[in-house]
Amino acid sequence: MTAPTVAAPRLLPWLLRVHRPALYVWTGLLVLLGGTLLWLWGPLTDAAAEAWRQYNACATGGVCRYDQDAILRYKDVYLYASFAVLAVPFLVAAWAGGALTGRELEHGTAQLAWSQGISPARWLTAKLAVPAALVGAGTGLLVLLHHLTWSAGRSRVDNTKSWFSTETFYANGPLVVALALAGLAAGALAGLLLRRSLAALGAAAVAVAALWTALRFALPHLWPTATGVSGLDGGPGYPGLLVDQGLVTATGAHIDNPGCGSTATAECRELFDRLDAVGYYTDYHPASHYWPLQLTATGAVLAAAALMTLIAFRLLRRRTADKGAAR
Amino acid sequence: MTDTALEAAALGKRFRRRWALRDCTFRLPAGRVCAVVGPNGAGKSTLLALAAGLLAPEDGTVTVLGTDPASARARVGYVAQDKPLYPQLTVAETLRTGADLNPGRWDAAAAERIAAGGDLDPKARVRSLSGGQRTRVALALALAKRPELLLLDEPMADLDPLARHELMGVLMVQAAQHGTTIVMSSHVVAELEGSCDHLLLIGDGRVRLAGEIDDLLAAHTRVSGPAQGSLGDHTVVESRTTGRQLTALIRPTGPLSDDWRASMPTLEELVLAHLRNPDAPALTPTQTPSPAESGSGAASGSASGSESESEETRA
Known part of the structure; x- marks a missing residue:
């Protein structure tokens, strides 16, 4: 055939020419x-x-001067x-x-x-x-x-x-x-x-x-979660990305937290006893x-x-x- | 090198439900300047886009310079109807883009010559150009890649008569000097008459006439005579009776009887007669006699009594 096209098209100059404004905006955004x-x-x-x-050096009580701004x-x-x-x-x-x-x-x-x-x-x-x-x-x-x-x-x-x-x-x-x-x-x-x-x-x-x-x-x-268990008195804690939380029973089963509150009140303690709950469980992702x-x-x-x-x-x-x- | 620039076989393209082009069969020899004529929405743009490899056909095949449109891409120039160009680039940048995308083929001198003919400032942004100037830049892009086949969709639509004449001259020089096959569409027949030697008439997504213009004109005769006269076996494209006078455009199948006064039709008469009468049988040269083509003309109504619709017009 005639004039075999040996050289490949120069695509980069074409692209940069056509999308020059975008290139400028992107560069500006990166710099900013x-x-x-x-x-x-x-x-x-x-x-x-x-x-x-x-702030941390301030004595408790009295005026604390620190650069809040x-x-x-x-x-x-x-x-x-x-x-x-x-x-x-x-x-x-x-x-x-x-x-x-x-x-x-x-x-x-x-x-x-x-x-x-x-x-x-x-x-x-x-x-x-x-x-x-x-x-x-x-x-x-x-x-x-x-x-x-x-x-x-x-x-x-x-x-x-x-x-x-x-x-x-x-x-x-x-x-x-x-x-x-x-x-x-x-x-x-x-x-x-x-x-x-x-x-x-x-x-x-x-x-x-x-x-x-x-x-x-x-x-x-x-990713598989880690599970932490804490006592009923302390309340649930989650040292990371929380996934799920509830109560642990004496048999080790995980059940929903009825949301009663702390064991300090008699009604809640009664409820937890009835549910056979012994602590809180927390499924979470630790920093690792x-x-x-x-x-x-x-x-x-x-x-x-x-x-x-x-x-x-x-x-x-x-x-x-x-x-x-x-x- | 093949002697066929463009060939379609039972080519069809559908947009959703509507067939934009259907059962399209023709052959364009290399070196011709071909007019693709038809009303708006007839399928001209679809045909050119299919040939340029911008659309995939639904049915049939299109062969460009002896191969498929994708393989012929580097050797084909195409200018779309609305002359798309990057509006944010300058004229010089636009031409540089053509050089970047067509290494080994690009004729920078030709590009600049065509663009310079229109008093174009190379630093002007494309978005600030007039319609005619845009056409000039688009043509410069298409011509400077030195195509063997040039497909132009309504190239002259937004040009003033002077620019039209001049750019047509540029195209004719290109065709003469490089043997470039040019296919250009228009819905204005007069625009192309005199520059083209081949015609492809498309109506309603189908090929109605295809062939050398001289052959097509020779195959038709304009006759007038008494209203009660019989046209016998001749294929009637269009007939009109005014009082006791009947005028008709026919394709004679043999010698005419002496009752009729015969004359050669003009290209415009030929095109209009076919467009006014969608039922008139198509006239396309058959390459290989196949049953598929005889169905493409819908011989019905008063148009024709014969089934001889696919006639050989070229030796």
């Missing part, structure tokens, strides 16, 4: 949020630690930064649905690319691979900074969030990176399915919200379950992302006359 986390990690943690030192600023900035990290999957999904595929199919620029010599499958591969690398690296960096910041505060700042509080758990590990990648896949798929920018933007954000909701229900059951939980959940979310990616490729192949098409 990364800078905030560094500020929190350094000066704000130091100031809050110093304020707690002042530093403690509150630390708490606020930490929460805002955590929520900002958690917003990344939604932003990625909305962008992917709206701009990456939805707008391209709505305005026909996807078809323009396909008639410029790159196959639809190659187009989608490039459109997923380059953003996935940038989103993965960027979100990974944010998560790392968040984790380092949280670790730095844990031993010095008394109001550092516990490892299992929702926003800290999600923003502290690879799970949010997986969610961001799932958001990318969900957005790309929504754009291909709906072929309209705005609809795909909304659908992708809703898809991430649904995935997250499902994850929140499933998460405690992704942090990584198993993070990694299994990350794996599950990545599997969902891979499934959505597969569906997107199948859909594109079936719709266009691409090689290896189903029909």
